[in-house]
Amino acid sequence: MLKEGFWDEMDSWPRARLDRYWTRRIRRVLDVAYNSLPFYQRRFQQVGFSPSQFRSLDDLRRLPVTERGELLNALKQAGRYPIGIERGHEEVVLCVSSGTEGDVIFLSFPRQWADMERQATLRAHWWAGLRPGGPILISAPAWHIYALGQNLLARALPAQAVIVWGTYSPEFASHVLQAIRAFSPQFLGLFLPFVFSLVAEARRRGLGPSQAFQGVKNLMVVGAPITPALRRHLQELTGVERVVEAAGSSEGLLAVECEVGQGLHLVPEKSVVEVLDAATYDPIPAGQQGAVVITNTWPWGPLYIRYATGDLGVMYPGECPCGRPSPRIKVMGRRSHLLRVGQRSFLPYDVQQAMEEAVGLVGATFAVLWEGLAKGCLHLLVQEEGIDARAVRSRLKKALEDYLDVPVKVEWAPSLPMRWKGVPPVIRREEMGGR
Known part of the structure; x- marks a missing residue:
């Protein structure tokens, strides 16, 4: 019998088994990159790397870290997409990775990607408290991979789902508040500042904030790290039972808090994550702030192998009291900030x-x-x-x-x-x- 809050058997695996799972999946990703992706063929050749040398997660250190600027240079040289990191070009869906300096990279995901993304999105939202039956309301900017994941989530769950696509601009708070009042969702997923826009709109209508969020049990916030004090403030302000932090990127980072609330668990289907010295990309101890570097664990779509996301974060030491084996991270902010x-x-x-x-x-x-x-x-x-x-x-x-x-x-x-x-x-x- 699964422990309360666990999505499937994987949530109760020993950490060693999870590491073996990741090792197998990354070896397949490396094989694909080595044999068919020009960008990585050049990089592997430069450091004398072959996938046969990859025997454990520690062997990722044999590979160089790729920064966003290198992908932008590859795009400039190619003059078009693809840029040599993509596998699968037919029946694709597109999303955008928008950099903090205004640069944009398009990501194309083929049909084979959907099953993995559906499973990862279901697991992430289950950890955040979503359950079948009750209405849910979730939102994401339409260009982000999360919008695609929400579509898969809505199709897979036996629940009434309201999905708000487009923008988090405060001027649209009245429409979203109207939807919340009409559908009374038990699970609500929002961009953190937009929560305060809804509170302001509720007050403008003469409603108390808790009235606006009446019936909401779990509020998942994305887009920024929340402090412990801000979490308590949000709970008191809205009256929701639980405020959950989640973090992600179009390139493949996805992490969500469990019910313990001591760090965000990495969703294992998506990526393995390292936190490295921000200047040298050398390993650093858990608990020390460094650059967030991801390696995708699925072999379709754009493959990001030891990719520096541009975020700074902290890996939590030890195991979580919840019992899940997946490591925990806190994404603290953009490196450029x-x-x-x-x-x-x-x-x-x-x-x-x-x-x-x-x-x-x-x-x-x-x-x-x-x-x-x-x-x-x-x-x-x-x-x-x-x-x-x-x-x-x-x-x-x-x-x-x-x-x-x-x-x-x-x-x-x-x-x-x-x-x-x-x-x-x-x-x-x-x-x-x-x-």
Whole structure:
């Protein structure tokens, strides 16, 4: 009999069996890449690698890490797709990987990919608390692979499914809130800032936030890491039983929290993940922040082998109390958003956590200004609306300086874009218009 919350027998495998499963699948991926994909044929030849040398997951270290810029260069040289990393070109579905610097890579997934993606998506949502029977409402930007996975999920589950495709812009909150009120979903999957857009829309209609989320048992949030304090805030604000964090990328990362809530378990059908030194790509101990590097475990579509996703994250040491063998990760933010002030470096997530722990400012909307970093200072633009700015104004600057050990400048603004709430951006003042 399966343990409560487990999707199938794989969730109860010993870790050694999961590693053997991954080793077999990656060996097949490497065989495909070595024999038929020009991009990897060149890379393997450069380092003298043959799939016959791959006997365990540790042997991935024999291969170089591929960065996004190298794929963009391959696209520039080819002048078109495919670029030499894809297997299967007939009856494909397309999605987009959109970089933080505005570059775009198209990904094509053939029909053979669908069975794996369906199984992975079902497992991920089961871990997040989705169950057959009750209505569900999930959303994703239409260009993302998650939108494709949701379509497969809706077809596979014996449940009424409402799927919102398109955009997370706050201006559409009224339509999504109307759908939530009409269908009363038990499971809700949303982009983190959009949760706050729904709360604002509910209040505009004279509803309490808990009324807007009435009947929702599990709220899965994506798009940004959540701090422990923000999780508690969301539960108190919405009245849902459980807030679940999930993370993923079109290239193949997928990780979801279990019921214990101590890190996000890697969904085993998708990718093996390493967290490596961000400068050298050497191995680092679990618990230390580094670059997130993935290797796909399915042999169809675009194959990403030791691919640096552009994220920074932490692998959790040891086994999870839930009993699942899959390793746990916390994706902390984009590498391009790493803030450097003097000898210190940190992410917007760290600043958000510092606000919460230093002065109890939970769920604040703020941005980090690049101009301050250039002057050796952490310059924050913080929204006054919704908080008692007078109570924290006098102590926020010093509290953050003590907590982060860097010079801090705090600037207050009457209001800031709702889309920044929970996902603080790193921007230049010129990008803010008249603010």
